[in-house]
Amino acid sequence: MNDDPNTPTYKPRILIAKPGLDGHDRGAKVIARALRDAGMEVIYTGLRQTPEMIVEAALQEDVDAIGLSILSGAHQTLMPRIMQLMRDYELSDVPVFLGGIIPEEDVSAMKALGVAGVFGPGSSIDEISSFVLGRIPVRE
């Protein structure tokens, strides 16, 4: 047993959530399952999560990273709110990655908000999984 996320015995805890109102949760479920199969502990919260639900869950579950899936086109509204709440809850050190349908021209805006990575359709599972593992902050 070990505290150190860089050793194989530590199980990274990842929150997977779908903010907003679209009901297309297949992508989120595929990612949740893939990260599970990569040996991580995935906290899956499901559909129609408010920014408050997501950030509160991240706080209580002490996650190492947060993955969000948005296909509604509401990312320009939802993401600023979520990133603001992350700062309010002093969770800015927890990386947030984004999937779903994010138009190319919005990616830089998302990154400017502090989103660590954006994965659109066609991204490979391995790519996402190693990205997540690579971004997990080291715990004291």
Place this chain on the structure above:
Amino acid sequence: MQQVRDGGSLRSLARLITAVENSETSAATAVAGLYDCTGRAHVVGITGPPGAGKSSLVTVLAQELHGRGVRVAIVAVDPSSPFTGGALLGDRVRMRDLTGTGIFIRSMASRGRVGGLAKTTANVVKILDAYGFDLIMVETVGAGQAEIEIANTAHTTLVIEAPGMGDDVQSSKAGILEIADILVVNKADRPGARQTVKSLEMMLHMGPAGGTRHHGRVVETPAIMAQKAVDERAWQVPVKETVAIENKGIAPLVDAIRAHYDHLHATGQWQARERARSRRELDGLLRDRFMAQFEQAVPSVEREAIITAVAERQMDPYTAVGQLWRKVQGEKLSEK
């Protein structure tokens, strides 16, 4: 850790839980530092088969308790993969309505334990207790017939059943139903709910308190069961019907949980359960220590060689353990 005693930041609470989950050393330090603040919370276990409605029921129970001014925390355990060690913890899907209430929810993976809880669940409960929650609900992995570890952790155990899960022989089988302080038939609006309630009541009626009835005559109850009934001073296990998603039957169920809490205190059972729990906890920790000592004393090459010998039928398991044990003893002698 000081921050976690009697309140403090939620982040420090969440971080301490992670540390305790992952490191035996952190657990020892945390428990030593907080133990005098524990023992106050009412620990309520929720168990039952997958799909019976445990998470939905936990959600509405938490809301009802919260409405009565009780500070609630929830620990929800889901299974880890035996192959990758990963887990998909999905209990929060049903608990969305608890956001913003101050109810603290923590998901845990079972990490290879088979009793329905993770090895560290009891320590996580201690931390939440020390933080100041009044009532901690522990939701087990979906349980079948033998996952009864929750009864060693909780003061009050709820076993949740749903209609249509088998005939009434199922309810007479030993195991999970025996640990219930309160039986709940959830989805009570479904066909067959009355039947399920009836067969559970029948099972209780045949239990130690009443003696077994056969053709109207009371058949003698085995002494050990009768003693158990006396010890418990006749807590009558109620069968409660609920429809969690419609919030039906929830207030009476919370009343039953409170009544069991009062009963435990009034009869001295609270102390008795705490003592039994402490005994098991010390036994478990000692066993871990012995194993650690053994692993240190006998190099893994030697252990592997003996395992091979047993697998290939060159040595029987009892002789093998005898040999291994002598090695541990030899180690101790040479220390002197």
